[in-house]
Amino acid sequence: MTSLVDPALGCVGQPRLLAGLDALPRLDRADHLVVHGPLPQYTSDELVELAEGIDLRGRGGAGFPFARKLKAVIRSARMKEGRTAVVVNGTEGEPSCLKDAAVLLRSPHLMLDGALLAAGAIGAEEVAVGVTRDDVEQSLRAAVAERGPVGSRVRVVRLPERFVTGEGTSLVNGLDGGPSVPNGQKVRTSERGLGGLPTLLSNTETYAQLAVAARLGAQGYRSAGLPDEPGTTLLTISGETVVEVPLGTSLAYVLELCGSSPGQGVLVGGYHGKWLTAADARTALLSRQSLSSYKAVLGAGAVLPLPEDTCPAGEVARVTRWMADETAGQCGPCVRGLPSLADAVEELVGGGGRAALEAVEVRMRGVLRRGACSHPDGTSAFVASALAVFPDEMRDHALGSGCGRRVLGALPLPADENPERLVVDWTLCRGHGLCVDLLPEVVRLDPDGYPAQAVMPVPGRLRPKALRAVRRCPALALRIQE
Incomplete structure (x- = not known):
């Protein structure tokens, strides 16, 4: 059991996904319609055109073009008697990311609008939503009940709260009644997903963005953000505050609004993300183009500045151990490789000498491209990025001098209530x-x-x-x- 965080909300400019939440703690169906208005209906071709017109990308990690997913599902459905499904990933197994939980707790009808809009356009009979939090499940079930008969098309499923639950095949396995573990197969859900049907799968924010775009139209949606990256995005800052910002906003500016600063560096994209140096964080913009110049991506939207008074090496060791504990337990690189990597990082932090530094490098390489999902690769990349951005701190710890700072837990991790x-x-x-x-x-x-x-x-x-x-x-x- 982990403690549930109810994030604070903020915005830069005019809110879209968070509209109305400055006055009300939660939008029920009636409040939702007052704030956002009725939802237009779209054919499959019209919805594809809308998604292409705004270059809608998935907001759950990889940033895959939503229109390409739509077209792939439609193509597969034509070959399988037209049956399809829609899946919403509302799991958020990473403690540093709370944006989808914020939408499902405060404005759940926005996600339901987008998912049901997509389901209607592609002829899907069912919308399945995977969640892991008790409060999120209750909020979503209440919203579904408010939909009346239309809500009967939506199935809410409580899944295990763990990091890999949100991986695509793991999510589908869980929704189908099986274990929530990745299957290691390279079959796209657009070809075979929920119940073996072509499935449109994306995360909560993506469907909420689709609902906003359906109301505004492509031109209205493009009035915020950058010309080549329009719209807004949700970020979780320091694992506490969810902020809606136009794409292209300065990272340093958003941190300042949240009462923070780049500190010693900023982890962008969560625990499968990349560290930026403090200098890079001061110049980076929150856009694909800007972050790609630092070989980083927004990913699931987690932004974690590291304060000056905490130990970088110790923080990295804590997260690496937690990531190792989050293994699905089914393939060697996770079951053996990640705990060994965590051991090596902890030995480095404890003054294991140059041999410890070398052991970390060996363990990082040993898990790459060998797992049933991307968890080993993402964890290895997290450690590699820390070694690159904090080389002096890591070396000093390995050689025994350390940095003299305590580990304050600036990188959020869940705490067992009854360990x-x-x-x-x-x-x-x-x-x-x-x-x-x-x-x-x-x-x-x-x-x-x-x-x-x-x-x-x-x-x-x-x-x-x-x-x-x-x-x-x-x-x-x-x-x-x-």
């Missing part, structure tokens, strides 16, 4: 090693083959595996401690 621990009884342990085979996300062995720690925190989702390790220990040397 449990796996405890080793050294008087009984014989170093059989079965515990690491059953629970590699938690147990690591020392050079002699014994657990490296006597007390190890167990994430709530790994409790069943921890209990299995306790039961199967031949020496009865393990127990769970609350």
Whole structure:
């Protein structure tokens, strides 16, 4: 169980997705229609033309053109008797990103408008929405009920709260009643997705943007943002504040409005994103073109400035360990590779010498392009970017001098409300090693083959595996401690 964050809201210029929320904490159906007006209907060709006219891109990570997804689903449907589905990714498994949760909590009908508009245009019988938060689920179910008969086309599904739940195939697997894990296949959801049907899949903000554009039209939508990147986007600043800004706005300006600064550097795009130096963050604009010059992308819209008074190396180690714990547990690069990478980063931070620096490099290369999804690659890229932007801090820690700063937790991570621990009884342990085979996300062995720690925190989702390790220990040397 993790604590739920209700983000503060802000905007630069005239709000669109966040319109009306300065006066009301949440827009029900009646308030939504007063603020946004009725929703026009579009044919499939008209919707494709609209999406192309505003160059609508997915707001969930990769920034894939929405019109291309639409056309791919339409093409596939013609070959499969016309049946299609629409899927909304409302999971947001990353603690640094809250923008989709903000929309679903405060203005859920905007997302429903976009999803139902798309469903009507492509002839989809069902809209399936995947969520992970209890408050988001309640808000969305209330909004669906307010839709009356139309709402019966929308199915809301509660999925496990973990980082990889939002990966495309993982999301579809969960919505279909299976485990929420990536399947490792390279089949696009536009060809075979929900229930085996051609599926239009995008995240909450993308459908909300589509609903705004449908009302404004292409020309009206293009009145904000850049000529070649029109519109607004939602950002989560420091894991606390969701801000709507026109594309092309200065990153430094947005940070200043939120009471922050580039500090030691800024992580853009979340924990699969890229670090910008403080100097680069002061000149970067929030646009694809500007960020691409720094080899960065907005991704899921998380922007995380690193304050001057926290330790960069320690912050990176915390997140790397959390990312390793978020493995789906089904392929070697995640189950073994990411915990080993986290070990190497922690050893570097603890003064492991040049050998620790080299070990981090080896572990980063060892997981690349080998996973069932992009999680190993994204985690490796996060660490590589930190090494490039904070080289002095990383080297100083490896060589034992460190930076002298505490780790303040500036990079947000979920906290277990009732943490449990796996405890080793050294008087009984014989170093059989079965515990690491059953629970590699938690147990690591020392050079002699014994657990490296006597007390190890167990994430709530790994409790069943921890209990299995306790039961199967031949020496009865393990127990769970609350």
